[in-house]
Amino acid sequence: MSTERRSYRREPEERRREALIAAAIELMAEGGPQAATVRAIAERAGTTPGLIRHYFQSKDDLTRAAYAAMMNRMTAESEQATREARDPVEALAAFVATSLRPPVMDGERVRLWAGFLHHVRRDPAMRDVHEATYLGYRDRLQAMIASLPGNEAAEVARPLAIACNAVIDGLWLEGGTLPASFAEGEVERIGLSAVSAILGIALPALPPMPARED
Amino acid sequence: MSTERRSYRREPEERRREALIAAAIELMAEGGPQAATVRAIAERAGTTPGLIRHYFQSKDDLTRAAYAAMMNRMTAESEQATREARDPVEALAAFVATSLRPPVMDGERVRLWAGFLHHVRRDPAMRDVHEATYLGYRDRLQAMIASLPGNEAAEVARPLAIACNAVIDGLWLEGGTLPASFAEGEVERIGLSAVSAILGIALPALPPMPARED
DNA sequence: ACCCTCATTGCACAATCGTATAATTGGCTG
DNA sequence: CAGCCAATTATACGATTGTGCAATGAGGGT
Numbered sequence: 001m002s003t004e005r006r007s008y009r010r011e012p013e014e015r016r017r018e019a020l021i022a023a024a025i026e027l028m029a030e031g032g033p034q035a036a037t038v039r040a041i042a043e044r045a046g047t048t049p050g051l052i053r054h055y056f057q058s059k060d061d062l063t064r065a066a067y068a069a070m071m072n073r074m075t076a077e078s079e080q081a082t083r084e085a086r087d088p089v090e091a092l093a094a095f096v097a098t099s100l101r102p103p104v105m106d107g108e109r110v111r112l113w114a115g116f117l118h119h120v121r122r123d124p125a126m127r128d129v130h131e132a133t134y135l136g137y138r139d140r141l142q143a144m145i146a147s148l149p150g151n152e153a154a155e156v157a158r159p160l161a162i163a164c165n166a167v168i169d170g171l172w173l174e175g176g177t178l179p180a181s182f183a184e185g186e187v188e189r190i191g192l193s194a195v196s197a198i199l200g201i202a203l204p205a206l207p208p209m210p211a212r213e214d
Numbered sequence: 215m216s217t218e219r220r221s222y223r224r225e226p227e228e229r230r231r232e233a234l235i236a237a238a239i240e241l242m243a244e245g246g247p248q249a250a251t252v253r254a255i256a257e258r259a260g261t262t263p264g265l266i267r268h269y270f271q272s273k274d275d276l277t278r279a280a281y282a283a284m285m286n287r288m289t290a291e292s293e294q295a296t297r298e299a300r301d302p303v304e305a306l307a308a309f310v311a312t313s314l315r316p317p318v319m320d321g322e323r324v325r326l327w328a329g330f331l332h333h334v335r336r337d338p339a340m341r342d343v344h345e346a347t348y349l350g351y352r353d354r355l356q357a358m359i360a361s362l363p364g365n366e367a368a369e370v371a372r373p374l375a376i377a378c379n380a381v382i383d384g385l386w387l388e389g390g391t392l393p394a395s396f397a398e399g400e401v402e403r404i405g406l407s408a409v410s411a412i413l414g415i416a417l418p419a420l421p422p423m424p425a426r427e428d
Numbered sequence: 429a430c431c432c433t434c435a436t437t438g439c440a441c442a443a444t445c446g447t448a449t450a451a452t453t454g455g456c457t458g
Numbered sequence: 459c460a461g462c463c464a465a466t467t468a469t470a471c472g473a474t475t476g477t478g479c480a481a482t483g484a485g486g487g488t
Contacts, residue, residue, distance in 0.1 A: 031332065032247070032331075032332030032333075033246070033247070033248065033332075034247065034248065034332075107335070110331070111331045111332055111335065114328035114329075114331045114332075115328075115331070115332065117246075117324070117325045117328045117329070117391070118245065118246030118247075118248075118325055118328075118329065119246075120391075121321070121325065130391070130392075131392060131395070134388065134392060134395070135395065159400070159403070159404045159407070162385075162388075162396075162400075162401075162404050163381065163385075163404050163405075163407070163408035163411075165384065165388070166380070166381050166383075166384030166385040166387075166388060166404075166405075166408070167377065167380050167381050167384060167408070168384065169380075169383075169384035169387055169388065170379065170380030170381060170382065170383035170384030170385075170387070171376075171377075171380040171384075173380075173383055173384070173387065174348065174376075174379070174380060174383065177331065177334075177344070178344075178345060178348060181345070181348070181349065182376075186373075186376075187376075189373070190373045190376050190377050190380075191377075191380075193373070193377070194377035194380070194381070194412050197377075197411045197412045197414070198408050198411045198412065200411070
């Protein structure tokens with residue numbers, strides 16, 4: 001007579017936490033902060049709302065964890081891009097190119113990042129993650145630039161790194177939110193030539209690239 | 215015995231609409247989309263929630279109007295910046311400089327803009343406003359660039375305009391969200407030199423600038 | 429000076445939010 | 459195989475959300 005309880009599997013804590021975090025990120029990317037409700041997150045993760053409070057002290061706590069996970073993933077992806085390169089110029093080109101093509105340059109990612117902005121402002125822990133991630137990006141960019149002849153001094157490398165980072169971020173933003181306004185590979189090409197102009201060096205053309213016939 | 219009704223003034227329709235739109239923008243800038251509830255908006259505008267539905271068919275309708283108002287204001291501000299300039303190089307410098315200092319470069323503005331991103335995705339009308347505004351910015355930038363010697367062809371001016379626009383947007387984003395990471399006037403200086411490098415021309419130093427002692 | 433109209437208020441409503449907590453049941457332990 | 463503990467479900471609760479609608483009074487037209 002009474003509705004029967006749904007069956008379930010016990011999962012290790014880490015796996016559950018990751019599943020809930022992944023669900024929260026997905027929903028936030030698709031529909032913004034308002035779409036990432038505890039019920040929607042639980043359903044997406046294949047569980048029930050109550051479980052969220054078992055693994056996270058509050059929804060804000062889950063939001064914090066989701067933000068940190070997103071930032072860590074983005075950092076890891078861009079690090080991997082430069083890992084295969086041998087000389088700094090090649091690393092620079094790979095860094096720029098991978099930042100300006102999918103899956104990094106993507107509308108859902110831009111909106112996901114944007115959706116966190118107001119949380120970041122309020123939560124000190126999230127603000128620290130934000131600042132550390134941005135400065136981490138910039139410092140790695142600055143290190144690559146400083147290894148080029150004539151740019152050794154920090155007073156020279158710093159503004160160049162800020163400028164190059166801005167080019168990447170700006171193109172990432174526009175290419176992600178308005179993909180129809182650019183031709184295939186155009187954003188990436190413009191990014192490479194802009195960085196070349198700012199640094200006064202020649203950058204090798206895009207290393208790999210999925211094919212596409214015209 | 216019963217609580218007495220609050221007194222009120224009748225206002226012309228346009229003034230009421232503007233007041234409600236301004237209140238919605240303020241709240242959205244301060245606390246994100248979740249802070250801009252109908253009750254909070256009404257209170258900020260000095261009225262009551264019911265009145266919102268008298269001037270706007272729904273809250274989404276008010277959100278649409280607020281987005282259009284914000285974009286129009288930003289467009290108008292940047293247009294005014296280039297109006298005083300005589301030659302195109304000076305106009306370009308003014309365009310870059312005003313975009314990278316207050317009140318345009320401001321954390322609340324960046325967060326306000328970011329807060330609209332998910333609404334823009336869903337609402338076709340807002341998407342059109344977004345695209346038209348971005349392309350408007352870019353086209354005016356491209357027109358200024360095309361008036362420089364050697365950049366007359368659109369195939370040359372277009373990628374340069376996209377790159378310069380990206381520099382401005384990226385610096386606007388970073389300078390707005392992490393103001394403590396930059397020295398006074400640094401963002402503006404970097405923007406001008408980056409655009410100079412991309413276009414291969416010399417840009418005049420920042421026209422005016424509020425003083426500040428070290 | 430009165431009246432009529434509509435801008436404005438006040439309130440009620442269903443839906444949905446995050447949260448708290450009791451009831452169950454999966455799965456390791458002895 | 460029995461039993462216990464904690465991972466998980468289910469349900470309830472108060473607060474808040476956008477919205478619908480009737481009552482009201484401000485202020486211009488006559």
